[in-house]
Amino acid sequence: MSESRRRKMRTAVLLLAPAVAVLLGVFVLPMLYILLMSFQNKQEHISLVNYATLVQDPYYLQVLWRTIKLSLLTVLACLVFGYPVAMYMAQASSKMRGIVTFLIIAPHLVSVVIRNFGWVILLGEKGLINNVLMQAGLIDKPLRLMYNELGVVIGLTDSFMVYMVLAIATSMYQIDVSLYKAAGILGAGKLRTFLNVVVPMTLPGMLAGSTLVFSLSMSSFVTLALMGGTSVKVLPVIAYEKIMTELNWQLGASISFLLLFSTVALVTLFTRLVETKRYKEVFSS
Amino acid sequence: MSKSFDVELINVQKKFGTNVVVDDFNLQIEQGECVSFLGPSGCGKTTTLNMIAGFLEPDRGDLLIKGKRMNGTPSNKRDLGMVFQTYSLFPHMTIFENVAYGLKLRKVSKAETKRRVDKVLDLVKLPHVAERYPKQLSGGQRQRIAIARALVTEPTLLLLDEPLSNLDAKLREELREEIKRLQRDIGVTTIFVTHDQEEALYMSNRIVVLDHGKVEQIGTPWDNNRPASEFVHTFIGKSNRLTGVVERVLDHTLELKTDTGISLRAVRRNDCFAAGDKVSIYMRPESIALHVEQRHSAATNVAKGTVKLTSFLGAYSECEIDIGQTVLTVRLQSVEQDGWLSPGMHVYTEWKPEDVFVFARKENGR
Numbered sequence: 147m148s149e150s151r152r153r154k155m156r157t158a159v160l161l162l163a164p165a166v167a168v169l170l171g172v173f174v175l176p177m178l179y180i181l182l183m184s185f186q187n188k189q190e191h192i193s194l195v196n197y198a199t200l201v202q203d204p205y206y207l208q209v210l211w212r213t214i215k216l217s218l219l220t221v222l223a224c225l226v227f228g229y230p231v232a233m234y235m236a237q238a239s240s241k242m243r244g245i246v247t248f249l250i251i252a253p254h255l256v257s258v259v260i261r262n263f264g265w266v267i268l269l270g271e272k273g274l275i276n277n278v279l280m281q282a283g284l285i286d287k288p289l290r291l292m293y294n295e296l297g298v299v300i301g302l303t304d305s306f307m308v309y310m311v312l313a314i315a316t317s318m319y320q321i322d323v324s325l326y327k328a329a330g331i332l333g334a335g336k337l338r339t340f341l342n343v344v345v346p347m348t349l350p351g352m353l354a355g356s357t358l359v360f361s362l363s364m365s366s367f368v369t370l371a372l373m374g375g376t377s378v379k380v381l382p383v384i385a386y387e388k389i390m391t392e393l394n395w396q397l398g399a400s401i402s403f404l405l406l407f408s409t410v411a412l413v414t415l416f417t418r419l420v421e422t423k424r425y426k427e428v429f430s431s
Numbered sequence: 432m433s434k435s436f437d438v439e440l441i442n443v444q445k446k447f448g449t450n451v452v453v454d455d456f457n458l459q460i461e462q463g464e465c466v467s468f469l470g471p472s473g474c475g476k477t478t479t480l481n482m483i484a485g486f487l488e489p490d491r492g493d494l495l496i497k498g499k500r501m502n503g504t505p506s507n508k509r510d511l512g513m514v515f516q517t518y519s520l521f522p523h524m525t526i527f528e529n530v531a532y533g534l535k536l537r538k539v540s541k542a543e544t545k546r547r548v549d550k551v552l553d554l555v556k557l558p559h560v561a562e563r564y565p566k567q568l569s570g571g572q573r574q575r576i577a578i579a580r581a582l583v584t585e586p587t588l589l590l591l592d593e594p595l596s597n598l599d600a601k602l603r604e605e606l607r608e609e610i611k612r613l614q615r616d617i618g619v620t621t622i623f624v625t626h627d628q629e630e631a632l633y634m635s636n637r638i639v640v641l642d643h644g645k646v647e648q649i650g651t652p653w654d655n656n657r658p659a660s661e662f663v664h665t666f667i668g669k670s671n672r673l674t675g676v677v678e679r680v681l682d683h684t685l686e687l688k689t690d691t692g693i694s695l696r697a698v699r700r701n702d703c704f705a706a707g708d709k710v711s712i713y714m715r716p717e718s719i720a721l722h723v724e725q726r727h728s729a730a731t732n733v734a735k736g737t738v739k740l741t742s743f744l745g746a747y748s749e750c751e752i753d754i755g756q757t758v759l760t761v762r763l764q765s766v767e768q769d770g771w772l773s774p775g776m777h778v779y780t781e782w783k784p785e786d787v788f789v790f791a792r793k794e795n796g797r
């Protein structure tokens with residue numbers, strides 16, 4: 147190894163050392179400990195009993211499926227509502243772009259807890275929406291807009307849409323506007339241009355946004371507890387219950403790993419599906 | 432019935448805010464013609480092209496394509512082909528898909544699409560790249576594909592916005608040859624935007640010279656010898672400028688005297704000068720001859736000078752001759768120059784009356 151390379155290595159090690167130390171201490175070691183714990187029974191002997199429970203009791207599989215379903219719905223909602231915002235940002239003046247970016251980030255300067263209470267005012271049984279609809283005579287008993295799965299998806303979408311918008315907008319900024327002109331002159335109307343040029347060119351942004359929103363939704367806890375109430379059980383919530391109320395740390399640990407494993411597996415699967423041969427040829431540098 | 436044109440612009444105007452970018456643009460293009468828009472950066476070439484393409488709406492005036500008024504018709508309904516400066520191929524489509532896209536939108540059958548795409552790829556001499564993606568091609572190849580994509584739908588009108596300006600000099604020459612050949616073979620009516628006068632001269636049947644959004648001259652490449660304005664003369668090629676006054680106006684010639692005292696004769700070109708008018712006098716570098724001795728006793732169209740600098744530029748050489756307060760650039764065939772000129776030498780510059788161009792000088796003294 148040459149002298150200059152050795153010096154570079156030393157700089158790199160010095161720069162990364164504190165972060166690596168912190169990660170090792172507060173993340174990797176506890177994770178390994180939890181992993182170990184998930185393979186122990188109550189008497190702290192090595193055993194597969196926790197995983198056997200998860201696989202055999204349909205309750206846990208139901209909860210797993212609900213967690214995945216709600217996360218997918220959130221991804222979908224973020225795509226549907228976030229895409230137009232990103233499109234607006236891509237063609238807006240830099241001033242408007244700044245304002246919109248601020249507006250979608252601003253709510254996140256407020257704690258999740260406070261933000262979710264904001265939803266109560268809007269969506270609750272005596273909330274604004276129900277009030278208005280009742281007054282207008284459109285409904286005669288309040289709609290159930292929260293403390294159910296709908297409320298959870300609304301809350302999660304509100305929390306995570308910003309990631310989707312920014313990811314899509316970033317890939318949209320990179321489309322050369324002359325491509326729109328080229329499509330137009332070749333005979334494509336607005337809709338065709340959107341479907342044939344804009345959508346395929348923003349696939350990387352949609353993939354990045356979806357991955358982020360999906361992983362965040364899978365592990366979301368506060369929003370679930372506040373927007374879902376006691377009726378919507380998902381993996382993070384039952385892991386919490388197992389550990390904090392039943393003091394069954396071992397089962398809680400195995401639920402955590404089920405969550406981690408299914409998130410990684412689904413994200414990998416999803417990425418594989420999107421990253422076709424063409425995708426790689428076009429978007430890899 | 433009046434003659435029908437492929438493209439007609441009638442009093443077209445375009446403003447951005449209060450800035451008039453294209454003003455009173457009138458032009459008629461015949462079927463099969465290749466017309467160049469030539470002008471310096473910012474003169475409104477792209478803006479005019481964008482109005483024809485339908486990306487911008489004129490604020491005033493009419494645009495007719497094949498006799499049909501096109502104002503307000505979106506670009507996807509105009510049946511045009513266009514090649515952009517930045518190629519603008521769709522990065523996520525293969526070359527085949529890029530070229531076939533216009534046909535797909537026109538719902539042409541698979542077999543017919545294949546046949547036409549193959550044919551046009553042959554035409555631009557790139558039949559083997561169909562399965563590649565644009566980023567796997569060189570700049571010149573991309574531009575060829577862009578041309579193929581524009582031609583495959585057999586458009587009424589082909590628009591080319593500085594299609595060669597991103598390429599190196601050699602490729603530029605090669606490709607302009609090819610575009611010219613294609614254009615003449617297919618006979619597609621074409622508008623070619625460029626700021627390179629040589630390209631314009633090479634490519635087109637007629638040249639529209641623009642300055643600050645105004646048409647300065649519309650003419651054939653040969654009309655260079657009859658420039659409509661000082662701008663046109665100086666924009667199309669290098670020229671030496673002297674200032675002076677008109678001494679006498681004869682039937683066919685003007686007698687002039689420069690401010691430095693040189694007497695000149697110039698052929699008249701539909702001007703209306705009077706004795707005493709202040710004028711700018713132009714001579715092109717290639718129309719000035721150099722001699723070591725004075726050939727004629729006549730003292731007009733001759734100036735004595737000193738060689739200041741010579742530069743060898745391949746096919747020709749340029750030298751700067753100081754004729755007293757003015758420096759003339761003179762262009763010589765390289766062989767002519769070969770060794771006999773050196774800085775400090777005294778020479779006589781000489782030119783013909785038909786090579787002298789005279790324009791009225793504005794009062795502010797320019």
Ligand SMILES: Nc1ncnc2c1ncn2[C@@H]1O[C@H](COP(=O)(O)OP(=O)(O)OP(=O)(O)O)[C@@H](O)[C@H]1O
Nearest residue numbers: 447450452470471472473474475476477478479626
């Ligand atoms: N969207 C716009 N808004 C305001 N001004 C514009 C706009 N587009 C062009 N202009 C102005 O109009 C003028 C003409 O622009 P145009 O693009 O037509 O020039 P051009 O002749 O194509 O120049 P170039 O050779 O540099 O491409 C310029 O002064 C430019 O600044």
Ligand SMILES: [Mg+2]
Nearest residue numbers: 476477478592
């Ligand atoms: Mg331009």
